[in-house]
Amino acid sequence: MFFVTPAYAQAATPGGADVIMQLAPFGIILVIMYFLILRPQQKRAKSQQELVKNVRRGDIVITTGGLIGKVTKAIDDAEVEVEIAPNVKVRLLRAMISDVRAKGEPVKEAS
Numbered sequence: 001m002f003f004v005t006p007a008y009a010q011a012a013t014p015g016g017a018d019v020i021m022q023l024a025p026f027g028i029i030l031v032i033m034y035f036l037i038l039r040p041q042q043k044r045a046k047s048q049q050e051l052v053k054n055v056r057r058g059d060i061v062i063t064t065g066g067l068i069g070k071v072t073k074a075i076d077d078a079e080v081e082v083e084i085a086p087n088v089k090v091r092l093l094r095a096m097i098s099d100v101r102a103k104g105e106p107v108k109e110a111s
Helices: 006-011 016-053
Strands: 060-063 068-074 079-085 088-093 097-102
Touching: 016 097, 060 079, 068 088
Parallel strands: none
Antiparallel strands: 060 068, 060 097, 068 079, 079 088
């Protein structure tokens, strides 16, 4: 003996328009989140990568730890040498550079 109420039988055939109308607000919220949150964040990350990639000798940089120093040598693509005090030089990962205060002299061309 099975007891099936008429309410279960009626709910088994949902209308297609009802489902779309229920999911539309979620879709609108996702589009708004993309334009207000994700897209600007991606632009900032791209500009930060470009800033770090273009650091060269003579630039005054600020590290994520708050130290301010002058780049004395670009060791490789991942590291730079920064002078944080007279005769005090440290090796720093480029990813740890948070800002560039002043641009230095251009790279000397070999003659």
